[in-house]
Amino acid sequence: MVELNRRRFLQVSGSLAGLAALGACGSSGDSAARNYLTWWDHQGNQKSLHNKIFTAFARSSGGMKVQYTPRNAEKMGQALQLAKQSNQLPDVHTNAGLAIPVPELIKAGWVAPLDLDDAATARIRSSLLDGVHVFDGKVYSFPQFNFRTYSAATWFNRKLVAKAGLDPDQPPTTYDEFRAAVRKVGRSGGGVYGWVWNGGMTERMEDQVNMLAQAAGFEGGGGTLYRTGEIAYHADPYVTAIEFLVAMSRDRMLMPGATTLNDEIARSRWAAGSAGYFIDGPWCPGVIRQSFPTFADSLGVGPILLPQKGTIRCYAPPQGGTFWLSPTAAPKQRKAANTLLGDYFTTKEYFVDLAGWMPQPPLDLSAVDKSTAYPSWKKLVGWMAKQVFLAPSPVVGNIEVTKAEAESNDVKPGLGDIVQGALSGDVTNVRRALKDLSDKASAARENAVRTARARGAKVSLDDYAFPNWRPGTDFTSDRYHG
Amino acid sequence: MTSIARTAPDSARQRSRASRLLRRLPWWIAALLLAGGCFLWIYPFLWTIGASLKTAPEIFSDGLDVIPKSPVWVNYGRAWNDAHFGEYLRNTVIVTVATVIIVVVRSAMAGYVLGRYRFRGRRVVLVVLVATLLVPTGYTIIPVVDIAQRLHLLNSLTGMVIALSGGAHVALTLLYMGYFRRIPTELFESAQLDGAGFLTTFFRIMLPLATPVTASATLLTFLNTWNAFFLPLVFTFSRPDLRTVSVGMLAFSGEYSTDWPGMAAGAAISLAPVIILFFVLQRYFVEGIAGAVKN
Amino acid sequence: MWVWLFLAPTVVLYGVFTVYPIVGSYWYSLLDWDGFTTTKTFVGLANYREVWHDPLFWQAFWHTLLFMLVTVPAQVILSLLAAILLNSPKMPLSRVFRTALFLPVATTTAIVGIVMQSIFDPANGPVNLFVQKLGFDGGINFLGSSHTSLWTAMAVYVWKWLGITLIYWLAALQTVPRDLYEAGSIDGAGPVQLFRHITVPLLKPFTIIITLLSLEASLHVFDLIQTMTGGGPFYSSEVLEIYIYRWAFGATVPRLGYASAAAVIFGLFVFVIGILQLLGVRAARRTGVGS
Secondary structure, eight states: OHHHHHHHHHHHHHHHHHHHHHHHHHOOOOGGGOSEEEEEESOGGGHHHHHHHHHHHHHSTTOOEEEEEEOOHHHHHHHHHHHHHTTOOOSEEOOTTOOSOHHHHHHTTSOBOOOOOHHHHHHHGGGOOBTTTEETTEEOOOOSBOSOOOSOEEEEEHHHHHHTTOOTTSOOOBHHHHHHHHHHHHTSSTTOEEEEOOTTOHHHHHHHHHHHHHHTTOOEETTEETTTOOBOTTSHHHHHHHHHHHHHHHTTOBOGGGGGOOHHHHHHHHHTTSEEEEEEOTTHHHHHHHHOGGGGGGEEEEOOOBSSSSOOOEEEOOOOOSOEEOTTSOHHHHHHHHHHHHHHSSSHHHHHHHHHTOOSOBSSGGGTTTSOOOHHHHHHHHHHHHHEEEOOOHHHHOTTHHHHHHHOOOOSSOHHHHHHHHHHTSOOOHHHHHHHHHHHHHHHHHHHHHHHHHTTOOOOGGGGOOTTOOTTSOOOGGGTTO | OHHHHHHSHHHHHHHHHHHHHHHHHHHHHHHHHHHHHHHHHHHHHHHHHHHTTSOHHHHHHSTTOOSOSSOOTHHHHIIIIITOHHHHHHHHHHHHHHHHHHHHHHHHHHHHHHHHOOOTTHHHHHHHHHHHHTSOOGGGHHHHHHHHHHTTOTTSHHHHHHHHHHSSOTHHHHHHHHHHHTSOHHHHHHHHHTTOOHHHIIIIIIHHHTHHHHHHHHHHHHHHHHHOOHHHHHHTSSOGGGOOHHHHGGGGBOSSOBOHHHHHHHHHHHHHHHHHHHHHHHHHHHHHHHHHHHO | OHHHHHHHHHHHHHIIIIIHHHHHHHHHTTEEOOSSSSOOEEOTTHHHHHHHTOHHHHHHHHHHHHHHHHHHHHHHHHHHHHHHHHHSTTOTTHHHHHHHHHHHHHSOHHHHHHHHHHHTOTTTOHHHHHHHHTTOTTOOOTTTSTTTHHHHHHHHHHHHHHHHHHHHHHHHHTTSOHHHHHHHHHTTOOHHHHIIIIIHHHHHHHHHHHHHHHHHHHTOOHHHHHHHTTTOSTTTTOOHHHHHHIIIIISSSOOHHHHHHHHHHHHHHHHHHHHHHHHHHHHHHHTTSOO
16 A cells, blocks of 8 residues: 555656646746737727727837737636736736725735826826825826716617607706606607616616716715715615616616616617617717717717706716736836837827727817717717716825725625616615615725724724815815815 | 238338338427427527627617528628637637547546446545535636646646646546446456456457447537636736637627627637537447447 | 556646645635735634625525526436437437537527527517417516526526536437347337336436536536626526625625635535435435335
């Protein structure tokens, strides 16, 4: 037996060595030996724009080829995690699916500071914020998009709306008008439904309902009241917005299968003419231009819906950076990446080109008019510029808040789940479910703050309150300590 | 029967044909029913082929129609050239073939000794195999990557093959084990009398006997490897030229939209080899071991 | 000596790429770790305690079990019937049928997802047109109602994977020597008797393995459910794999330790069930009930 065991040991270790040797032949991955940049991006829609930039950069003096990999947004986070684990982070990457606070990312070696030249820094300086893009005085990233945006615009099919006897130039603006318009389209025949939605995507719905609640008068964001820092999902505006959606669904005005659809499929069906209205973000026409170009003439848009006629006021936190540099990039790649980002991703021409792809509104809103974007998109971005204000952000007020964020755990069922449950009839008492959510989220936050404090973070619940916040104003940097 | 046939060949042949038809009738009815069921069964597959030849609006406005108005062959061009499916297909074939061979041979070998021999440690091996059979493994990718990196296996097809063949179904071993255990002992004895050694017995007699199991194991491993996603993803981070088809499929989905026609075309391309393999392997399920035993 | 030489490849490869990672996840389950940062805090059994008290975990746990209990017998029995039909030399076109039954196995899951959403569409999907003809006004929202979503997913699962079980059975049926049937027929046994006295006893060991294979496969339903219902509505089709994924990667702050703990609890549970079954089989054998 001893003999056998020794033999076996030799066999095992022999095979292991064999494995290692086999693998070693093919191994190569360190960036120093490479002569190109690696770049991962979840915005596959802008592939052509990026390829154009990369080609120009490769031809320029000091330029370098870029090996561009568009990644699925849903799987990006996991891909990054595995790349990090195996020391293979791409030189430049976006952070989709990596919702960890940036200071934590810096500490763990995910991102490195940029070193843009003065001209580039000057172009973006006004949009840089401490605690969002700048840490310890170093610029880590810069935004590509403007914060003045919301994900719940009322898109519609002009032809179907006209056929139902409605004026495509007078889109519905209130809940009642929307209900009446949807009913008309739904009754206009041809198997057409009034309204289709991404009811299968709880996270997107959460975002949309947060926006609808603000438009309905909620003076806070993501359930938190700005002035007091209190978590109040159960406040009237949320209940009103959700009950409006549920009533629409109950009265069969929502396409029946919509509660399982994600945005892509819902949008595709809408663009194929099976429903009149579709609630979606500003990126909608960008997808239409690429996948359903023949639908462009039918594209119409209205602003976010309100319970009654009034002024729209929504609030959005500062936009984070898009592209981040990996600390593992070799000096050569680092230099190239800085030149590329600074010379090509901060200029007016870039924002004009970007606007042509109609994603979210570009950082430089003045680029919109000069772009080749559809009129409906330009109109929507114009509305958003007036309707969306800069929200206060606890992290900008006190960077230590990120330490509490890192300790905080998700609360389930979340807002999106509750909305879906209300639509499917599983949540019958919306207000009670929301109250529950408020309580659990408050407890989770208190717990996170307590844990972070115990570990030495200078953070308190007061960091979530901004007593000097006023509705309809931008909460600019100077107001944090005023 | 024979004597009648000799005296009155015509009428007898007619009668026997009629009775054979009559005997076969239930089978034809079954076939007819199955044919109906099969249409439903393969419908999504037909739809995929149809969608690969449609435009995006057509896919969603036609709903469940299969036939495209006018075939859009460009979709295949996009999948083949822009999404590099030609290159990826080659990688996938290499990886899959190598993995299938390793997995089948190693499972057969392990199953053989576990099924035929009693030895110390057998029970431990069996318990570990069975214990891990039903553990959810989707999230264990991190330690896998960790060890692959320490063994310097990343960024090579060889490494990918090794990792994939290590993560393959333990059930295949059990399948072989069950099979070999049931082979009559006399066969072994007669082999030993003929002077066949351990290796000869296994490779010349036992493995050929297990052809139906091997066919199943090949197909199952083929499917798993062909569709494997995370391992090929991790193993090709720094070497996009080594990507496999399932990783390449990602190229069709963007942040807010998916190129459905392109994806359907990619799916059709990657499906073809699977279906061909199945059609070929079927023979082995049909022929079975009866012939093998006689030889 | 040959024994261990033959086992070596499996022991090494399987040990390194399957057993070690599973053991690794046991370690993770004791940590408070998001999988992204370097901060790993040892928290002992805190994750287990939290998982244990999460009603959504138990709901997902139950869904997973229910999924197994329904789909495995359905899949195993239906495919056996199909295999017996298609194994007979008298069956016309059997090759074509086999391929047809196998096709869903090979069809890409992401695409199956969208096709199924159309097929089960509550308004104009073919299934609902049929249901409405039967007299259910307004049809049934198969995927969108919490009463039916899990069951619909089960049906689609059985549809998709029946082909693979069919292949196991076909292989198993090949081990039944044809002469046995011929001898049986000559002795005057009908098809039912042949099945009961020849096929069933010979297939017994395969039944166990095929069932095991199907049980194992029924745990891996992530892609299918994610593309069809995403676990919804309101968690009504959330199985354990989705639950684990939601915490490990889908959460705003991922919790790999917590997800691992959930997986470990489930793994242990299944293991215990397996052991009990094994003991049961042994006991039955000892008392002479079995063969």
